[in-house]
Amino acid sequence: MIKIKYFDGILIEHNDETILIDPSRPTLINYVKHVLITHAHKDHVCREVEKARNCILTSFSKKVLEVRDDVYPRNATIVGTGNIIELDRCIVYAYNAGHIIGSLMYVIEFKDLRIGITGDFNLEDTIITQGSNLIDDIDILIVDSTYGHPKFQFPERSELYNEILSLVEKYYNTDVKIILRCNPLGKAQEVSMLLYRHGYLFLADSKVRKYNNLISSLKGRYGTSNIIITSTNHNIFSNCRNAIQIYLTGLEDKLLPIKKHTNFLKISLSNHNDFEKLVYFIDYCRPRRVYTIYGYSKSFSKYLRRQGWRASTLT
């Protein structure tokens, strides 16, 4: 009998195999035989993976753990897109997740069933990552539902890039500061690559530089500029009259600390799928059972049930 639970990570127990995916806390690290990491965002990997009996992750995720957390997993199995790993009672297939550099989806194949785990994923190509693979022939799918509500519909990447570039073009080399605020791991490298490819110099805060330096084409590419890429939530520029703050996020406005600021803009650059793409993925995958996880998981499972899928939120 298969057991799938969320317990500070996705726990799968089946046929004497114990696998924990993306542990956010150490609770079950010592209990399981294998830990699978989809990507290195902090809510998907905790420091204690260092002690895991077998920690499966990409070399980029491993590098992030090293430079960010000073964590060196003792028993790491390095994987990449297209790799197949044989464990005692199952086979693990690694697919590209398209979320950030080094992000993977996994399919775990037991004798009697196949389980797909998307992790955070994005079907759309970006300037720095290829869109995620599609997976099929899956019995059980555990799907990232961060934006699993119809209110989330994001414009195409090219449109969002043009929006960023036209603002940059307008104010570049003026006395107006352009503050691009985003997650330091993922979107910061995407926007850095966008600026670099279009010939703009930029500054970046220390967190962003740490991750940019892991990518050879972005390493050390900073210069004096009025464009600043930052991940800080402090309003260090709020008293600066000549500053335009641009939040790069799919989040709703009400979740952003921006109300008091007039020179504020939001551009819906997200490295997750919007609602329509999530539905497309489910339709393609056609799993017998769906578990939704993260973000709008409740509303997404409700929507899927109404469409006739056997779906529930992973608890």
Ligand SMILES: [Zn+2]
């Ligand atoms: Zn993530």
